Amino acid sequence: MNTVPNRRMPPKKNWFEKSTVLFVGFLFAPLVITPSFGQDRPAGAVLDVGIRLQKSVNLYAENGFTAQYTSQKLASQRLYVGLSYVTSRLGTALGSNAIRQDNLLVSAAYYFRPKGLIRPVVRANLGYFSADLGDDIFDALPNASLLASPEVGLCFCPDIPLKINASVGYNVLTGNGTTGPGTLYPVFVQTSITWNVLKKPKN
Amino acid sequence: MKTILSLLAVAVIGLACSSEPDITPAMLDGGALFDPSLYQPENYLVSRAIPNPTPEQARRPVIIACHGYTATTFEWDEFRAWAGGRTDFYLSQVLLGGHGRNYAEFKQSTWRDWQAAITEEYDRLEKAGYQNISLVGSSTSGALLLELVASGYFANRPAPRNLLLVDPIVLPSNKTLSLVKVLGPMLGYVESDQSAGEDQYYYRFRPQETLQELQRLLNVVRKALQKGVTLPRNCVLKVYKSKQDSSADPVSAVLIHRGVRTAEGGRIDVELVDSDIHVYTRLKLREVVTAKDQANQTATFTDIATRVLR
Numbered sequence: 001m002n003t004v005p006n007r008r009m010p011p012k013k014n015w016f017e018k019s020t021v022l023f024v025g026f027l028f029a030p031l032v033i034t035p036s037f038g039q040d041r042p043a044g045a046v047l048d049v050g051i052r053l054q055k056s057v058n059l060y061a062e063n064g065f066t067a068q069y070t071s072q073k074l075a076s077q078r079l080y081v082g083l084s085y086v087t088s089r090l091g092t093a094l095g096s097n098a099i100r101q102d103n104l105l106v107s108a109a110y111y112f113r114p115k116g117l118i119r120p121v122v123r124a125n126l127g128y129f130s131a132d133l134g135d136d137i138f139d140a141l142p143n144a145s146l147l148a149s150p151e152v153g154l155c156f157c158p159d160i161p162l163k164i165n166a167s168v169g170y171n172v173l174t175g176n177g178t179t180g181p182g183t184l185y186p187v188f189v190q191t192s193i194t195w196n197v198l199k200k201p202k203n
Numbered sequence: 204m205k206t207i208l209s210l211l212a213v214a215v216i217g218l219a220c221s222s223e224p225d226i227t228p229a230m231l232d233g234g235a236l237f238d239p240s241l242y243q244p245e246n247y248l249v250s251r252a253i254p255n256p257t258p259e260q261a262r263r264p265v266i267i268a269c270h271g272y273t274a275t276t277f278e279w280d281e282f283r284a285w286a287g288g289r290t291d292f293y294l295s296q297v298l299l300g301g302h303g304r305n306y307a308e309f310k311q312s313t314w315r316d317w318q319a320a321i322t323e324e325y326d327r328l329e330k331a332g333y334q335n336i337s338l339v340g341s342s343t344s345g346a347l348l349l350e351l352v353a354s355g356y357f358a359n360r361p362a363p364r365n366l367l368l369v370d371p372i373v374l375p376s377n378k379t380l381s382l383v384k385v386l387g388p389m390l391g392y393v394e395s396d397q398s399a400g401e402d403q404y405y406y407r408f409r410p411q412e413t414l415q416e417l418q419r420l421l422n423v424v425r426k427a428l429q430k431g432v433t434l435p436r437n438c439v440l441k442v443y444k445s446k447q448d449s450s451a452d453p454v455s456a457v458l459i460h461r462g463v464r465t466a467e468g469g470r471i472d473v474e475l476v477d478s479d480i481h482v483y484t485r486l487k488l489r490e491v492v493t494a495k496d497q498a499n500q501t502a503t504f505t506d507i508a509t510r511v512l513r
Contacts, residue, residue, distance in 0.1 A: 058381035058422060059374075096429040097461040099454070133457050137473055140446055141453050175454065177376025178447045178479070182454025186378050 045071040046080075048163055050194030054086045056185040060098055061091035066192045068109065078114055082107040084125075084192075099183050101131035103147060111155060121165060123151040131181050145180050148172045151190070161196035224392050224408040226306055229399065231275070232406050238275040238303025240296065247276055249295040250327035261332040264292040264364070264511045269321050271342025271372075271482060272417055273395070275303040277404035278341055278485050285504045292511055297324050299344070301413070302406075310410035314420040318347045322356065329360060337365035337511045341482045342451055343417065345371020345442075346424045349459065352434060353427035362435030365510050369443045369503065370482050372451035373425050373458045375417075383418050387411030400488045428462025439465065441472040441510065443503050447479035476503070 052066040068082030084105040092098040105127035112120040127147035133139075153167020168189050175182040228235040240247035249265050256263075270278035276296040283294055300320045301312025321344070328336055340348045345368035351357065352366070379386065393409045434440055440463060444456035456473050463471050476483060476499050484500050486492045 056381075058418065059425075092429065097431055097458075098429045099457065099461070133454070134461060135457075135473075137475060138457050138460075140475060141457070174378045175376070175452060176378070177449050177452045182374050182376070182452035182457075185381055187382060 045069065045198055046077060046196050047198045048080075048161075048194035049197050050163075050192055052084050052086055052190055052192040054091075054103075054188055054190040057187040057189070059183060059185045060088045060093070060101070062086040062088045062101070062103060063090040064103075066194065068107070068194070075110070076114070078111050080107075080109040080111065082109060082123075084127075086190075099131050099133065101129065101181075101183055104128050105147060105149075107151075109151075117157060119155045119157055121151075121153050121155050121167060123153075123167065123169075125149045125151065125169070129181060129184055131183055142175065142179060142181050145173055145175075145184055147184075149188075153190075161199040163192075163194045163196070165192045165194070166190070224306070224394065226408065230402040230407050231303065231404060232306040232309070232402075232408050234305035234307075236403055237305075238277075238298050240276045240298045241303065247296040247298070248324055248327075249293045249333070250324055250331060253293075254327075254331055256332060261334055263333075264335040264337060265295055265328055265333050266292055266507070266511055267295045267297055267321065267324055267328075267336065267338050269297045269338065269340045269344035269347065270299060270302070271344055271370075272317075272413075273302070273309075273406040273409060274342070274482075275404050277487075278482060279339070281485060281487060281500070282339075282504055282507075285501070286508070289508075292508065295324055295328070297321055299347075306406065306408055306410065309406055310412050312413065312416070314347070314416045317343070317416075318350065321347060322351070325363075334361070336361075336363050337367065338363045339365075339367045339369070339507060340371065341369040341484065342372050343420070345369070345451075345455075345459075346373060346420050349373075349424050349432065349463070350420065350427065352463075353424070353432045357435045357438070362438045364438060366434070366438060366440040367443070367507050367510065368440070368459070369484050370445055370448055370451050371442060371455055371459060373421060373428065373455035374452045375421065376449050376452045380414060380418055380421075383411060383414045387415055398488060398490065404488070425458060428458050430462075432463045434463060434465050434471075436466040439472070439510070441474065441506075443474050443476055443484075443506075445478040445480060445483050446475050448481045449479075450481040474506075 047069050049067045053063050055061045064086035066082060066084040068080040070077045070080045087102045088098055089100050093100045105125045107123050107125045109121055109123040129145045129147050131143045133141060133143050149169045149171045151167040151169035153165060156164040171184060171186050174180055174184045174186050226232045245251040253260055268279035268282060276298050279296050286294060297320050300316035301309045338348055348366055390411055392411055395407055395409060397405055397407060442456050442459050444453055446453055460471060460473050478499050484503050486496055486500055
C-alpha cells in the first residue's frame with residue numbers, strides 16, 4: 001500500500017556527535033592516567049576567573065564568564081563558591097536569528113582528590129534564566145525561570161594556576177509548553193577555562 | 204575483566220530495551236485499520252479526483268492540508284466538513300509517508316518519506332495545471348513545509364500563495380525528545396496517552412526510530428531558521444499557535460517569526476490563540492470541547508478560507 005518512495009538523506013556529519021565523543025573522551029579518559037603531577041594547593045585563597053562554554057543538548061551554545069573562590073576555611077580548599085554568566089548572545093545567537101537568552105548562576109562546587117592532576121567535581125547551581133522573545137505579541141509566553149542544576153565532571157589542574165573543567169549538567173526546571181521558557185533545555189555540557197588570579201608569581 | 208565489563212554492559216542494555224509494543228487490531232498500528240485515503244485517494248486528493256481540470260477549475264484555489272506526526276488525514280476532516288459544499292476552493296488531504304498504515308511501516312519511515320507525500324501532490328497539481336495552490340500544515344507538517352521553503356524546493360516552480368501553519372513544531376514541549384538519541388534505543392518505543400477512539404486515527408506507539416527522525420527534522424528546521432529563511436515571491440505565511448501546548452512548545456512560533464521573512468523582507472503573521480489544545484483545529488474525539496474551542500476552530504477555518512480566496 002505504501003506508494004511513497006524510500007528517499008533517504010545521505011548521513012550528515014553531526015557536529016554535536018563529534019563534539020560529544022570528544023567531550024566524553026576528555027571527561028573519562030584521564031581517569032586511567034596516574035595523577036602524579038597535579039598542582040599543589042596554594043596556601044592562600046584561590047580566585048579562578050575565566051570563560052565558560054556551554055551547550056544545551058539539541059539547542060543553543062551559550063558562552064560567558066565564570067569565577068570561583070575558595071580558601072582554607074572552605075573545606076580545606078575543596079569547596080568552591082562561584083558565579084557564572086552565560087548567554088546565547090555570545091553563542092548561537094551571535095549573528096543569527098536564535099533567541100537571545102541569559103543565564104546567571106551562583107554555584108557551590110566540591111573537588112575530590114585535591115592533589116590530583118585530574119579531580120572529580122560535583123557542582124550545584126542556582127540561578128535565573130531570561131529570554132528575549134522580541135515582539136510584543138509574545139508577551140503572553142513565559143520567558144523567565146529560576147535555574148537549578150546539578151553538574152558532575154572532571155577538572156584538569158596542572159601545576160600552574162590553570163584549571164580546565166568539563167562537566168555534564170541537568171536543568172531540573174525546563175519549559176514544558178505550559179510553564180517555563182521553551183528554550184530552557186534539560187541537559188547541557190560545559191567547559192570552563194580559568195586562571196587563579198590570586199597566585200603570586202614565583203621569584 | 205574487560206570482557207566481563209563488556210558483557211555486563213551488553214546485558215544491561217539488553218534488559219533496558221523494551222520488547223515490541225502490545226498492538227491490537229483495533230489500533231491503527233495493528234495493520235488491520237488503514238487511512239481511507241489509501242483505498243479511495245480520489246476522495247482526498249484533488250490530483251486524483253480532477254487530474255485534468257478545465258481552465259476554470261485550474262484557476263480555482265486548492266488547499267493541500269497536511270497532518271502531524273502519528274496522525275492521518277482525519278486531522279483535517281473537520282475542515283472538509285466545515286467547508287461543506289463550498290465550490291470556491293478545493294481541498295486536498297495528504298497522508299504523510301509512513302503514516303496511516305502500520306507500526307512496521309511507520310518505524311521504517313524517515314522524515315523525508317513523510318514529506319515526500321506533500322511534494323508528490325504538489326507536483327501532480329502543478330503538472331495538471333492548477334495555478335493557485337496553498338499549503339496548510341499542522342504540527343510536524345509545519346516543520347516539513349518550512350523545510351521545503353528553506354531547502355529551495357519552490358525556487359524552480361510556481362510558489363504556493365499561502366503557507367498556513369497550525370501549531371507548527373520547531374521545539375517540542377517535552378524536552379526529553381532532545382535526549383532521544385541516548386534514551387530511545389533503551390526505550391524502543393513510547394506509548395502515547397490517547398483514547399481508544401483516537402487509536403483508530405493516530406498511531407498509539409511511537410517507535411524511537413521515528414522520534415529520532417522527528418528530532419532530526421526539528422534540528423534541520425531550527426538551524427535553517429537561525430540562518431534565515433526567505434519566502435518565495437507572492438507567498439505569505441501565517442502561524443496560528445495555541446498559547447499553551449503540550450506537544451509543540453509555543454516558543455516555536457517565536458523561532459518562526461524571527462527566522463522567516465517575506466520576499467520583500469517583511470515579517471510574517473503570527474496569531475497566538477487562547478487555547479491549550481495541540482492542533483486546536485481538530486476537536487473530534489477530544490474528551491472536553493468548550494464553546495471557546497469551537498469558536499477558535501471556526502475562526503481559524505474562516506481565516507484560512509479568506510486568505511486562500513484573497
